[in-house]
Amino acid sequence: MTTSINQITELIRGEDDFLVVSHYNPDGDAVGSMAAMAWILTSLGKRFRLYNISGLPERFSWLRLPMPIDQEIPSSKPRWTITLDCGEPNRVGQELFKRMKKPQVINIDHHQGNPLFGRINWVDTEISSTGEMVAMLANNLDVPLSGDLGEAIYLALVSDTGWFSYGNTSPATMELAAEIIRLGLRPDHFTPKLQYNWTANKVRLLGKAMSQARLYCNGKIGVVSASEEDFALTGATGEDTEGLVDIIRNVRSVKVAVSFREEGGHKIKFSLRSTGDTDIRQIAVRFGGGGHINASGGTINATLESAEHQMVTMIQDVLDLESE
Numbered sequence: 001m002t003t004s005i006n007q008i009t010e011l012i013r014g015e016d017d018f019l020v021v022s023h024y025n026p027d028g029d030a031v032g033s034m035a036a037m038a039w040i041l042t043s044l045g046k047r048f049r050l051y052n053i054s055g056l057p058e059r060f061s062w063l064r065l066p067m068p069i070d071q072e073i074p075s076s077k078p079r080w081t082i083t084l085d086c087g088e089p090n091r092v093g094q095e096l097f098k099r100m101k102k103p104q105v106i107n108i109d110h111h112q113g114n115p116l117f118g119r120i121n122w123v124d125t126e127i128s129s130t131g132e133m134v135a136m137l138a139n140n141l142d143v144p145l146s147g148d149l150g151e152a153i154y155l156a157l158v159s160d161t162g163w164f165s166y167g168n169t170s171p172a173t174m175e176l177a178a179e180i181i182r183l184g185l186r187p188d189h190f191t192p193k194l195q196y197n198w199t200a201n202k203v204r205l206l207g208k209a210m211s212q213a214r215l216y217c218n219g220k221i222g223v224v225s226a227s228e229e230d231f232a233l234t235g236a237t238g239e240d241t242e243g244l245v246d247i248i249r250n251v252r253s254v255k256v257a258v259s260f261r262e263e264g265g266h267k268i269k270f271s272l273r274s275t276g277d278t279d280i281r282q283i284a285v286r287f288g289g290g291g292h293i294n295a296s297g298g299t300i301n302a303t304l305e306s307a308e309h310q311m312v313t314m315i316q317d318v319l320d321l322e323s324e
C-alpha cells in the first residue's frame with residue numbers, strides 16, 4: 001500500500017498526459033476525487049482530460065473544475081488512465097472499459113473486492129473515501145488543500161462518511177477535514193451547496209414514496225420505492241431519489257434499508273444501507289452490484305414487485321443468519 005502511493009506520487013511527478021475517470025452515475029466521492037485530481041494535475045502543470053460516461057450530475061453543478069468533464073472518450077489516446085473510486089474496471093462504462101489497457105491504468109480505490117485491474121493498484125478498504133486517498137497524494141506532492149482542491153476533497157469526505165457519521169470516519173479523516181477548514185473552507189458555505197439543494201419536485205417525490213414505505217421482518221427491513229408513475233406524477237428525475245434510502249434507514253427498528261428506482265425496461269436500480277456489522281455488500285454482489293459493507297447498490301432486471309420480493313427474501317436470510 002505504502003509502495004503504491006509512493007509509486008503513484010513518483011509517476012504523477014515524472015509523467016504527463018493523463019485521463020482521469022470515475023464510475024458511471026458518479027456520487028460525491030467519484031466527482032470530488034476527480035475534481036481534486038484535476039486540481040492537483042493543474043497545479044503541477046500536467047496535461048490531462050476528465051471523463052465520466054454519465055457526465056457531472058446536476059446536483060453537483062456548483063463544483064468547480066479546471067475543465068469540463070467529457071462524456072465522450074477523447075480521440076487521442078492518453079499515456080495514463082487514472083481510475084478513481086471504481087471497484088470494478090467496467091464501472092468506467094463499456095466504451096472506455098473495452099479500450100482500457102492494464103499497463104496504462106492507475107487504479108485508486110477503496111472498495112472491497114477490487115480485482116486490482118491496473119498496472120499500479122492502490123486499493124485500501126480502510127480509507128473512508130477515494131477523495132481521502134487523493135488528498136494523501138496531494139500532501140505527498142506538496143499541493144496545499146486550499147480553495148477548489150480543498151472543497152473537492154471535502155465533498156468526497158462528507159459524501160462517503162455521511163457527514164462524518166459512518167464507521168469509516170477515522171481520526172485521519174477528521175484531521176484531513178480540520179486541515180481543509182484551517183486552510184479556508186467554510187462549512188456553513190459548503191453545506192448549502194450540497195445539502196440545501198433539493199428541487200421542489202424531489203420533495204413531492206419523497207412525500208409520495210415515504211407515504212408508501214413498507215416495513216418487513218418485525219420492522220428490521222425498511223423498503224421504499226419510486227416508480228415510473230411516481231416520476232411522471234411529481235416531475236422528479238432519477239437524481240431526485242438521491243438520499244431516499246437514508247430516510248427510511250432513520251426508522252428506529254430498521255437494520256437494513258433498501259430503495260428501488262424504476263428505470264424503464266424492467267430495470268430496477270437499488271440502494272442498500274445497513275447499520276453496524278450487517279454486511280449488505282454480499283447481498284448487492286449476489287444481484288451483480290457492489291459497494292461497501294454498510295452502503296451498496298446495483299441493478300435488478302425485474303418488475304418492481306418482483307425485485308422487492310427477491311430483495312426482502314435475501315435480506316431476511318442474512319438477518320436470520322446473523323441472529324443465529
Ligand SMILES: [Mn+2]
Pocket residue numbers: 029030085110128129130160
Ligand atoms: Mn467512494
